Amino acid sequence: MTVLCAFAIGTSNLPSIVTADDNAADYVELPIDEYDREHWAFLPIEQVKVPQPSNAGWRQNAIDDFVQFELGRRGLQPQPEASRRTLIRRLSFDLTGLPPTPTQIAEFESDKRTDAYERLVDRLLDSPRHGERWAQHWLDLARFAETDGFEHDKLRPNAWKYRDWVIAALNDDMPYDQFIRLQIAGDETDPDDGSALTATRFCLSGPDMPDINLIDERRHTVLNELTSTIGEVFLGLQVGCAQCHDHKYDPISQADFYRLRAIFEPSVPLKKNRSLSTLSESFPSAHSSHVMLRGDFRSPGPELSPGAIRVVSSKTHAYSPKPSNKSAGLRTALADWLVDAENPLTARVMVNRVWQHHFGAGLSSTPSDFGVMGSEPSHPELLDWLASSFVKQGWSLKSLHRMIVTSATYRQRSRLDKNATDSERDAWAEAQKADPHAQLFSRYPRWRLEGEAIRDAMLVASGQINWKSGGPGVRPPLPKELVGTLLVNQWNVTEDRSEHDRRSIYVFARRNLRYPIFEVFDRPSANTSCSRRDISTTAPQSLHLLNSQFSLNLARSMAESIAKDHPTDAQRVDAIFLRSFSRLPTPEERIDVQDFLNASPSTNAEKLAHLCLALFNSNEFVTVD
Template sequence: MIPRPIEHYIRWFFAISYATFFTAISPAGEPPTIGPAETQMIEEPEISKYDRDHWSFMPITAPPIPQVDDFSWAKTSIDRFVLASLESEGIRPADAANRSTLVRRLYWDLIGLPPTAEQARQFVQDDSPNAYDRLVDELLASPHHAQHAALAWLDLARFAETDGFEHDKIRPSAWRYRDWVIRALGNDLPYDTFIQWQIAGDELEPDNEEAQLATAFCVSGPDMPDINLIDERRHVLLNEMTSTVGSVVMALQFGCAQCHDHKYDAISQADFYRLRAFFDRSLNLKQNKSVTTLTSIQNDRPSRLMNRGDFRSPGPVVHAAYPRLLNANSDSPSDGAGQRAALAKWLTSSDHPLTARVIVNRVWQQHFGRGLVTTPSDFGVMSDEPSHPELLDHLASELIANDWSLKWLHRTIVRSQVYQLCSRPPADAANSDGVSHWQHALENDPENRLLARYPRRRLTGEAIRDGMLLVSDSLESTMGGPGFKPPLPAELLKTLLKGQWKITEDPAEHQRRSVYLFARRNLRYPFFATFDRPSADQPCACRNESTTAVQSLTLFNSQTSLDVSERLADRVLSVGPSRPEQIDELFWRLFARSPGEKERTMAIDFLRSQTVLIESQDIDYQKRHASRLAMVDLCRGLLNSNAFVYID
């Protein structure tokens, strides 16, 4: 596959070459046209009942909560839907996870940070019946929850603080959109309003600066402000914007219909340009200047279908209209101002079949690593079938009934018994039934689509970095403002133009949460790139999760790891001279539990042998600090372990 930045260059190259060719052969310097665009007829296939006969296009209903045999196991409606599927296949769910596992899972999952040693001990020792629910509410109310949850949306919004392409110029105010997303999620802005503002905040609430700022979602993708042909720039931006709204909000790949009718879904090329027409008067473009938000402008030019998707070949006039596939009643927005507002309201109406289903699936994916539909940005006919279709509709209808509250949705999911299952087989050999049930589930549902166990998953690069800072008491909690720029390797700085990465002067800024680290489109921060952070050239619905040697080498040898390990070692040594107490403190900080006897013995043996080894070196500093340096090495090793970088 061609790397994304090169794809962009190729796309622009062919567009410019095409335009240059037709300009050269046209006597008037204009590309040839097929005929008067105003009189051209649009030919497109009719939408049939068969086209709409697909699970994701059906109205959202509230299905009955199923009956189950093991009624006492199910704590919530989610459990009933999942257990019914398991029982139909003769599979029993795994045992419940222990409290150490649960507290660590909850913290990482809801705020993107591990619990402190004190927080973990407090939860493990709290046997009150409402301790778990109380912790869930506490974490959802934390500002850290919004900072963590924002990352998933910023992936979808293809957020970056630069334009991309060759010059990759900085967008000075781009960070304001990132801060808006964090505030909106922290305040639990209803999801329907969250979407409406990002599409048409300036039209819906013209006096609300927050609503205006939210429209940056539409223009957060790559741009080339210095291109000579402003019409080409407008065309590319509008197409990218339309494709993004289609895939992110509705999980339909509208972008496939830019040049021709969609090959699989009942979306014609005219459907694409009708959707694009909602945004046609929303871009106020200026040469060499980034566009930051949507702004309705006076523009008498009619919207057109572009033949073969080329901006130099305008076709028939099109008017803003909702996609026919999802508009069986043939509703239509009024002409003139406020069309984007009408689109935003149509997308978030309670009878829209996709919007609620799509966000429920995305939030489910955040907690289980995979959605109920494993193609989160494609709910079309080529999508994966939902593993639990009734559960998806149940949560979608309940989300709407609960004022589109995303915190309600997070809370409902993590309070379920399904979320609290073990991710590993029983360690107790005496538990023969548990081992047997685990093996049966593994054989009959190896991909765990039916959710008989909790799926282990690796932390993101941002979470690993933030967690390393937190366990070493180094995390700086300042929120908001322009992104900070930490030091980069000299060899990377050489690849940038002069002045493109001016290191933030205050060293304390370098310890802030990763969501605030400056997001350059053409250069992902190396630590994040190593752990599969996506580029910001297009919406990312599901990050890759690779396992490479470079990841281990980074965790062992990067400057970040070395600095964190030294600070962590000093914190651990400060508890006193007792090695067992030091080991206990280290395990509680990293893994939210005490070490097992074998682990404690191995750690003490390592410290003893490593101290002897360091003392044998003919370096005076190492001899004098051998005990501390051995602890630093132990910290580096444990930070690199699966027990730290995976959520059980």
């Protein structure tokens, strides 16, 4: 029996399918109707009119108009601007993942120019450390690692080149539409550019089992993982839920999933015992594409043609490959479709991700699920205004960063000032009651540093950090008991000891073993795309910061460098606090520290080292106000 499957797309004229072989069960794809398209994320991005709050004295840019308008509707007031010390620490960690130095703090505090804050923002965005910071956010999404995973977790020798490509692209402010194009179709669009080929490692960065006996099973698993990641990262949709059956909640059919998968099928070269690398199209393709019934690679259903997700498509926003004599143009067409002005998702999703990393949560709190079961945005008009502005500004991520961090919303205090007036205390209490999680941005939400930033902050504070950029991942020493769990040669310590103090983004990313401080502070496993890390509070975190050889060594290095540069105890204590907290100790803290130094029977060097270690273990060291 041959089954004809009509794949209607509302009023769209996009290609439909197709036939099933005689052994396939019947499969009928439901059409997309207008109700399906009425979900907020599938509607076109609106050209929003900026509201005009009654009190314009607080605002710095249009972001504040949206936020203040929403606060005003609830009878709430925003917080005043934070102190300069708080702002430089917040900005430095946010934009570069590093604490400010005492010299940088002093320079910012003494800068009397009216645009001192904006100059600080520009300096941090122009720093090469900016790309190193924000690349980690993207690598979480890309499920980046330098090994395959699974039992043998074999090395992928050139995987690090993708990490370096991401860092360079973000530092150069590569337009986000180009950033997408190269990662999906760099080998098609720029065939003579080696870095464009490297960019396609995004697609094949997921886990793999190269030694599996059934190559068809491996192909099925790799392609399904790739397709799911494309949907999550660029569209903010859980398309992977449609691998085995039509999506239970969103208007995404099983055929939608396998049409999207078909775009990549000719470009995933698999060889037994060979790790995944870059995309390479086999043209013309020898493979036909099918719906895999019940998600089983042994049960091909109706044959289908490559295509994009129907609910995001229309007559004027259609997936349209343009074949050449060298390529079918499938992935180039997908990239064009993703960054088309009529695509309602791509800009919204990325703007929401950037907002999330500046404020701890996105305007939608489900950054990789804009579907029916995801969270609606707290400020939908602001999200659309930002998305529209993002595209108009040439998809510039640095312009988006600059707009967000120069807003009054971002500059707010995160806690009540101890010298606050009664009216300020009343406003604070009301905001905490009505906006307990700061989702309305009645204050700046405090957030905890990731494990990578904590390690980098310790290296900077101790004066031990090695600023070398790029290259294969380095392998600092591991505890012996951890090495004993690995196979032979899975963590050969880098011989050059100076390499051990490189920034955390350059630490070797093994899929089956996370570097200890990263693991205890919730680094994802890299087996799936991670849009938002867990934030746990556990005993191993404090135990690691207090007892690890890494912490103790850096505390001693910090104490030695400070003792060398400062002759008196008072100066040394000030220097330790400045390096750790970006502030001087309070009078009460000075008394406590002096009592500690006087009571300890250790040598001066050991006393200072234990003070440094204590500050590494404080909540203030790992928290950004």
